[in-house]
Amino acid sequence: MSEQTRTRYGSAAEEIAEQISELHRRLVGYIDGQIAGLGLTLPQAFVLHQLDAPLAMSQVAERLHCDASNVTGIVDRLEARGLVERQVRAGDRRVKEIALTTEGRKVKRQVKRMLMGTPGIGELNSREQSALRDLLERALAGLR
Amino acid sequence: MSEQTRTRYGSAAEEIAEQISELHRRLVGYIDGQIAGLGLTLPQAFVLHQLDAPLAMSQVAERLHCDASNVTGIVDRLEARGLVERQVRAGDRRVKEIALTTEGRKVKRQVKRMLMGTPGIGELNSREQSALRDLLERALAGLR
DNA sequence: TATTGTTATACTCTATAACTATA
């Protein structure tokens, strides 16, 4: 790419960055509303989404990209609702592994179903979706 | 598009939604770090970004998509840093218009410059950027 | 000594409801 394209004021890259932001803002707006309907916050739903297998608190913090001290509260609230439980790891009693309960698996499926019904992207045809996916993948590769 | 494509588990639409989320997460991660370097939070930077001309508090709330009561605090903090000032509208003394100060304009330019240097999208060539922009625009049209 | 997780603290953002000043 040219130096000009990357740095010029009002560049295509900037427009795209704004579109990404706007698209994500609307996606989050939609998703947050749906998530709230399940009585969850976004970080809480994200944790459920990540829990295919049990994860240590520190691993949850990594997935959330936040400090470990925050995970305590988020998991506390999920545990208070009976969606996850803490289990001490057998080999190392310092580690607590977070696992979905039966109810947690049910709510996780609801979250999954809700995410799949998200409008917007679905309006594109198969070829367009494929093209978009490829472009986004390449853009992602450029960001860390 | 087919019903199958839209609703099947693991559909392209879902993959794309996750890519959008991931791309935005990284963009926000990068931008938030840069913004923090300027001593600002994202909502504060967003307000500066919106202030081309003075805006009433209620208009700022609309742009932020949040309740008007929150804007008081956000503007308070910007005002405490000398980046914006409140001005009572002449014709209607209930309305307060928020305007950038000289320092605020300077910081706004820094925010703008920082946003333009965002990596990732810039790795795509001109044709790809153009294609991506078009696809995102159509996806946006489908979301409210 | 080092690591895992929690607690204490403080700040920002968020919404709801009650309030003040103005229209």
Place this chain on the structure above:
DNA sequence: TATAGTTATAGAGTATAACAATA
């Protein structure tokens, strides 16, 4: 009465620092 903005309150997420239990 209605509207614009503020204040009061409460909850959630965030980071930093100090702490307990365990390794």
